[in-house]
Amino acid sequence: xxxxxxxxxxxxxxxxxxxxxxxxxxxxxxxxxxxxxxxxxxxxxxxxxxxxxxxxxxxxxxxxxxxxxxxxxxxxxxxxxxxxxxxxxxxxxxxxxxxxxxxxxxxxxxxxxxxxxxxxxxxxxxxxxxxxxxxxxxxxxxxxxxxxxxxxxxxxxxxxxxxxxxxxx
Amino acid sequence: xxxxxxxxxxxxxxxxxxxxxxxxxxxxxxxxxxxxxxxxxxxxxxxxxxxxxxxxxxxxxxxxxxxxxxxxxxxxxxxxxxxxxx
Numbered sequence: 001x002x003x004x005x006x007x008x009x010x011x012x013x014x015x016x017x018x019x020x021x022x023x024x025x026x027x028x029x030x031x032x033x034x035x036x037x038x039x040x041x042x043x044x045x046x047x048x049x050x051x052x053x054x055x056x057x058x059x060x061x062x063x064x065x066x067x068x069x070x071x072x073x074x075x076x077x078x079x080x081x082x083x084x085x086x087x088x089x090x091x092x093x094x095x096x097x098x099x100x101x102x103x104x105x106x107x108x109x110x111x112x113x114x115x116x117x118x119x120x121x122x123x124x125x126x127x128x129x130x131x132x133x134x135x136x137x138x139x140x141x142x143x144x145x146x147x148x149x150x151x152x153x154x155x156x157x158x159x160x161x162x163x164x165x166x167x168x169x
Numbered sequence: 170x171x172x173x174x175x176x177x178x179x180x181x182x183x184x185x186x187x188x189x190x191x192x193x194x195x196x197x198x199x200x201x202x203x204x205x206x207x208x209x210x211x212x213x214x215x216x217x218x219x220x221x222x223x224x225x226x227x228x229x230x231x232x233x234x235x236x237x238x239x240x241x242x243x244x245x246x247x248x249x250x251x252x253x254x255x
């Protein structure tokens with residue numbers, strides 16, 4: 001029971017932790033951890049979401065946030081944008097230049113991130129500055145463990161190709 | 170010569186299905202309409218090559234020229250729509 005409380009405590013403190021990270025952190029056997037997680041999930045205290053090749057664990061009450069976060073990091077370009085914004089606020093043009101992307105592609109992804117509430121905007125003169133609007137530690141933890149499948153990688157390239165159509169560069 | 174044609178048609182079917190799956194994953198992730206058009210286009214291409222394959226292997230004896238021409242036209246229309254605008 002004490003071990004289960006430790007598992008729950010870590011998930012509460014680090015929402016979005018993966019099974020592997022959790023096992024490493026608690027130095028607990030895979031079988032033991034699977035048993036405790038099954039019990040916690042059955043009791044509805046924690047829940048998990050699979051994306052890419054990893055299963056992420058979240059505490060109860062985090063459902064909406066988990067959904068937003070996992071959609072936000074589901075494409076390669078958005079992960080790169082979020083990592084870039086962790087260093088500080090940037091304009092759309094600066095993001096496009098730093099990542100070597102076209103303006104329409106960045107515009108599409110920023111629109112999606114804004115809709116999800118992961119970034120917020122601030123108007124500074126003529127340009128719009130994007131700020132991260134979510135706990136950077138949680139975002140970094142989820143991105144670090146994210147392992148996309150080959151289909152997802154190919155789909156990400158197709159999305160960038162389609163969103164880049166119409167670029168005047 | 171015939172077996173070479175069948176092999177090439179089979180390769181085209183497999184590649185069309187792979188591209189259809191990539192488009193499907195892209196659509197699921199982004200809900201971009203062009204990805205949906207591409208998904209439909211690649212599925213139609215796979216169907217078209219499948220029909221051609223059936224004719225090559227003499228499983229279909231009817232003239233399928235009109236059906237193939239129609240599928241080609243719809244495939245190209247979907248490609249144009251995908252490139253049109255987001």
